[in-house]
Amino acid sequence: MNRHLSILAAAAAVGIVGYAHDAQAQATLAQVKERGHLNCQVGLPTPGFYQLGDDGTWSGIDVDVCRAVSAAIFGDPDRIEYQSVTSAVRFTSLANGESDMLSRTTTWTAVRDTQLGLNFAGVNFYDGQGFLVPVDSGISSTLELDGATVCVLTGTTTELNLADYFRANNMSFTPVTNENVNVLVETYLGGGCDAYTNDKSGLAARRSAFPDPTAHVILPETISKEPLGPVVRQGDDAWANLVRWVLFGLIEAEELGVTAANVDEMLGSDNPNIKRLLGVEGNIGEGMGVANDFMVTVLKEIGNYGEMYERHVGENTPIGIPRAGTLNAQWFDGGLMYAMPFR
């Protein structure tokens, strides 16, 4: 996703990390418990992932990760202070201790993971960059885009991916750039460019708001890997573990068929995996500094990963990104969602 990645902010974050390590040595979990709420960083509202409703509440598939962590710690999914921060300073805000975690369509990359003092806690959405074109252009593959004008967000890895892809395939293109998605969409709809490129989830969301969504098609090729997930500061492994295993718990629950509706029933299940997940057996939760039955609360309040997905970005939402057959399906359905075993 990498919207508006500012090199400057990254550099600042790098410089800060050394200092921040010492400053944040105190366990994050203890700080959060003492404070009484979780500081969860999201971005400027983005449909499906972290959107602000007209009743003033945040919701979305990324927001649900924060809510799950809050539920695991406090038994209440809403003990959260949301911090909506621009992309340019997202890592600085994490490094300086203002945010406890960020969950905001942030791509897991080597540089970020190893050089910016960040720890990626997992992946809650596999995205990838694609192209949107009008149906009547007759284009059916990205490789037919030679010489096209392409609308692209400026200052993002999206722009770099675009250039890389066209160069690798020996094609030329003219970029039309802007830093505002809405302006780009207007340009695209007004015929100012032949194709609009962004992460496919973003393309689907925008297309759903077109006057006639069926007149536009997302090309099948995906030209980049964008694994998006929650991020914590490096240097507090216990906190990273907690966030990671709450996320795994959400995915594992789907695999085991535990939902918000049947979690109480499942408490009496004979399946040892379910027993361990729900804390009926073992002491996984205690080892992480939360209640043993933390997943019971999480699942009651948020539901499993599949429910989260369908609620915010699934086919019955305005955004409508089908899940079956994509990377976001469970591993036994051919996807990449794979929780490490709870044992």
Next chain:
Amino acid sequence: MSDYRALGGVPFMPKPARPAPANTTGVVGWMRQNLFSSPSNALLTLVGAYIAYVTIMAILNWAVFNAVFEAESRRECLDLVGRAGACWPGVVAWSRQIMYGLYPADQIWRINMGFLTLILWVVPLWLPRVQSKVAIGLTAVLVYPFLASYWFLGGQAGFVWSVLIAASIACFVWVWATALLESFTGATFGRFVLTLLGVQHRSEQDQRRVLRAVAAAMLLVAYVAVSFWTLPFVPTTRWGGFFLTLVISGIGIAFSLPSGILLALGRRCDMPVIRIACVLFIELFRSVPLITILFMFNTMLPLFLPVGVEVNQLLRAIVAVCLFAAAYMAEVIRGGLQAIPRGQYEAASAMGLGFWQTTVLIIMPQALKIMIPTIVGNFIGLFKDTTLVSIIGLFDVLNMARAVGEDTRWLGLFIEPFFAVTVLYFICCFAMSQYSINLERKLDTGPGGRR
């Protein structure tokens, strides 16, 4: 009449004036004179009128005639009129957020009360017979903020803060008592109280003692009221929308003028330490863009604070805006001071006035008077500059307008909320500039005024 008769008996009767030719009066005459005075002007008028007609009709068509006023979602709007008309229900559904941010819905009355109190506080400044306008104006700037914190922030305040809030309430009572008394009886509040208690003939010292006791009693009553009636706490992270814009720019404006005056005086003063300090401050904050200062205060400052110490994000933004505005205002005021002729200073010295007397009585009134357009221009600029706080993640009115189009129900709706915000900004800025023109006229400094 007798004089005329003396001139020959025929009184001189001037002929009644004929009415002006029909084509130079009324609408037709005005149009001939101003719009069609020559063929080229006539052509320009027609072309201009055509452009205006096309533009205005396009806007009206979009905003009114083709617009949708009732719908559940943007999809419904699109199905009804496509993109030919505005989709206002989205803006309506979000109007509360655009105005008040994420402030709890059942607490919004507090914001309204807060601003109502402010308006009531300053209303006496416009009442003609009120004498203590300077005191009222000063209390509005210095004391009102405590009352505002009571309304907007709420929660259990500490002892000192509660006392300050109580003082603020007592002050508010004093303002209106003074305003009413001075309008109807011409007596000051102090005199009225003394008469009421029948001690107006005692010694001056006794009178002062009584007044102090009355002030303390008012404070005590207000304190009891404040401690009995606490409002639920609303953290500043939930502040937003136009309310936040007003808070930031209001504090910035109220802070920048006095501190700008002090900085400007400091920069012109002979004491080297003060002068250098002022120059450094002004030049530092003037040479750095506001957005950089905001970033510095917002993301860098927490790094330098010890773990666990958290300075409120809104407070940091407000401090940044205040410092920036003060530096700019200082230079504006200095420009005004420079325009005062040397003779004014010399005349004041000749009358035996000291530095502060000269500044307060002679120089500042003249300097501020000629600076009104620039000062108000600066205020308007500051008011609009506060939109930059949206970049550091505060949900001011602009950021809220942006959020509308990211709500799945109203996805992609961004022209309409921005249009609404534009109108809102225009109204505010236009009102400010009209007020400044009004003030100029009253003080006779404008182009038509006496010099």
